[in-house]
Amino acid sequence: MLSQRRKDMASQTEENYLKALYSLSVGKIEVNISELSAALNVSNPTVNSMVKNLKTKGLVKYEKYKPLSLTEKGRKAAALIVRKHRLTEMFLVEKMGFGWEEVHEIAEQLEHVNSSKLFDRMDELMDFPLVDPHGSPIPDRNGNISESAYxxxxxxxxxxxxxxxxxxxxxxxxxxxxxxxxxxxxxxxxxxxxxxxxxxxxxxxxxxxxxxxxxxxxxxxxxxxxx
Amino acid sequence: MLSQRRKDMASQTEENYLKALYSLSVGKIEVNISELSAALNVSNPTVNSMVKNLKTKGLVKYEKYKPLSLTEKGRKAAALIVRKHRLTEMFLVEKMGFGWEEVHEIAEQLEHVNSSKLFDRMDELMDFPLVDPHGSPIPDRNGNISESAYxxxxxxxxxxxxxxxxxxxxxxxxxxxxxxxxxxxxxxxxxxxxxxxxxxxxxxxxxxxxxxxxxxxxxxxxxxxxx
DNA sequence: CTAATATGTTAGAGTCTTCTAACAAATATT
DNA sequence: AATATTTGTTAGAAGACTCTAACATATTAG
Incomplete structure (x- = not known):
């Protein structure tokens, strides 16, 4: 049977928008439509309509012609995707012998896998690392980043x-x-x-x-x- | 940037059709449209149009009102998906401490990851197993199944x-x-x-x-x- | 402050995957 | 063989994600 995502869950595409918005929000709160379309390599109108969609889902704050930002719900959702991405990268390097250059592309795909078990298990097998090797913090199961990130x-x-x-x-x-x-x-x-x-x-x-x-x-x- | 599949590659949906067709073909050559729609939990017309699509891509043999079968190209493509599925299941059980019952759902998702490196590495770390944890044979990198001694x-x-x-x-x-x-x-x-x-x-x-x-x-x- | 530029929005269309309703062909039953 | 049933096909539409072209609003520069 064709495995389909639960209806209340963000699609892979939506997840990519949230993640991009999350990255672009580091050190600031609001992001332009154009920044987002540049980051995602997608046209402005495409972002515009997706942003409206994410707004109806309560994931972003947005008003016509104004910059946008993640809601708390959206921030958390994005952090959990980043968590999956960074745990995967870490796991591939630490436990599977990959080089750092090779892992990003694979993690881009694995980050959309719906299985907290899988990622929690990676976390456990690596003894709950707080940061990835680039010093980027790994959000916890609740999407929170430990204060003392190195x-x-x-x-x-x-x-x-x-x-x-x-x-x-x-x-x-x-x-x-x-x-x-x-x-x-x-x-x-x-x-x-x-x-x-x-x-x-x-x-x-x-x-x-x-x-x-x-x-x-x-x-x-x-x-x-x-x- | 939004990661997109290469154009010459089967979509996740197409991969699921190929895999289902592959499973249904065990022990016989030809499969009905209805069998396939039952297996995929999708309507007959949906399968009908997808089959036409797969035919134009040279992955299935099919004529109106006749049963269908995989071409050699389709058989190989399907076997490689099955390879990824079974290697993943095996890896989750052998190297990550999962139980047999837990791994199928995760493997259903990982089997669509585009990275032969990842799966070849799993293969290597497990010393090239011939069967998955459920005992089904694991196709090799070329989509071939070793003659089972079992x-x-x-x-x-x-x-x-x-x-x-x-x-x-x-x-x-x-x-x-x-x-x-x-x-x-x-x-x-x-x-x-x-x-x-x-x-x-x-x-x-x-x-x-x-x-x-x-x-x-x-x-x-x-x-x-x-x- | 007005004009030029940059940014954002709307409208309309295309692809992919799915559906239901209606019809056609093949198979099974009487 | 004729009819009933099962199986397969066509047509038309919908939702998700994308585009380009045209238009609207904001921002920047003179």
Whole structure:
């Protein structure tokens, strides 16, 4: 029998609109129709009619000619899709040996699978990670993001003092590399300078006054602010 | 951006028609429109028009008022969907700790994911299994099914020792029934006696010295010889 | 402030998948 | 064989998602 989605559930297409709106809403509340159509690679009229549809479902706030925003219901729905996406990426990398470049496309498809069991099981098998390796937080089963989400070191600027809180990934080589630099979880770090050319950072920590790390490495060092 | 399927690829709906046709074709070549509409829970005219569509794509053979069948191209396409379904079921059970009853619904969704990498990786992580947790054979990357070495238990005679290798079908009730008898894949079984009247068999296995199974059940227990 | 530009909306149409109602062909029954 | 039943087909329509063309409103620049 042809498996069909429950009527009260967002279609895959609707889910993609919600997710895009969610991403575009990071750091602001309202989003333009045009931003959304650019993000989804779809025409303005298409977005316009979908937005009306999402409004009748109580997922977005919207008035003619005004920018739009997610309702609380819409925000939660979107966060749950993002949760599925990020858990999937994490699982593919951590448990199935994929590289980070390969997983996005697969997660784009798996994020629409209707089975909280599947994703909760992934979560469990990975010991409930709070962030994905890019430092992006993974929403919990209720669509909430833990307050203390860590950020990649690469996002900060010179002078910042931080504490190493987590690693973006935990390959043996990466761990060995960090050991060789005597950098471990909990270490306090200060950013001494940033090379504008390639984004590499010079850090000082413990008895290391000046160690250089590439941008790629700094993106996998997840930190929290100190002081 | 909204991820869309390649134009030369079957839609999810088309894939479901191919898969149903494939299942209905087991043991025969041709299938009725009505059988297909019953299997897919869809009206006759709907199947009729989809079949015409699949014909123009070279996936089914069909003439007005005649029964239909898969072309070689359609057979292969269907087998590859079945491969994805069965690998997924197997992976969920073997690697993610799901029960047999829980995995079908999830696999129904994952089978439409477009990523041979994902499924080949599952295959590899499980050491290339030949059958899924319900005992059905898993087609290879080319859509071919390995000649099954398994035979129904009902073919054997008293004194034979065998190992349960696969199941002929996978209804939830059948699975529950086997669970209730503590009979699972891999269990070694000896045929103690056969009732000539109705073909039912008395078996001994593990800590069950004497359990009776009907002929119908024994025909769905696929086994390999032991010793 | 008015004109030019950017952004948003409406109208109308096309594809995909589905339906029901009405009709046609094939099969089974008497 | 003639009729009844089952099976298959055609026609027409609807909903979801998309488009382009034309028009309306907002915003920006002179």
């Amino acid at each position: 950020e990649p070191l690469s996002k900060f600027s010179v002078g910042r003092k931080v504490k190493l809180a987590a690693l973006g990934h935990s390959s043996t080589e990466f761990l060995k590399y960090l050991n060789s630099r005597e950098l471990s979880l909990g270490t306090e770090i200060e950013i001494k300078s940033i090379e504008p050319y390639d984004g590499s950072m010079v850090l000082s920590y413990q008895n290391h006054a000046s160690e250089t790390f590439t941008k790629a490495v700094c993106e996998s060092l997840l930190v929290e602010r100190v002081g | 035979e129904p238990l009902s073919k054997f005679s008293v004194g034979r020792k065998v190992k349960l290798a696969a199941l002929g079908h996978s209804s939830t009730e059948f699975l529950k029934y086997l669970n209730s008898r503590e009979l699972s894949l891999g269990t070694e079984i000896e045929i103690k006696s056969i009732e000539p009247y109705d073909g039912s068999m008395v078996l001994s296995y593990q800590n069950h010295a004497s359990e009776t199974f009907t002929k119908a059940v024994c025909e769905s227990l696929l086994v390999e010889r032991v010793g």
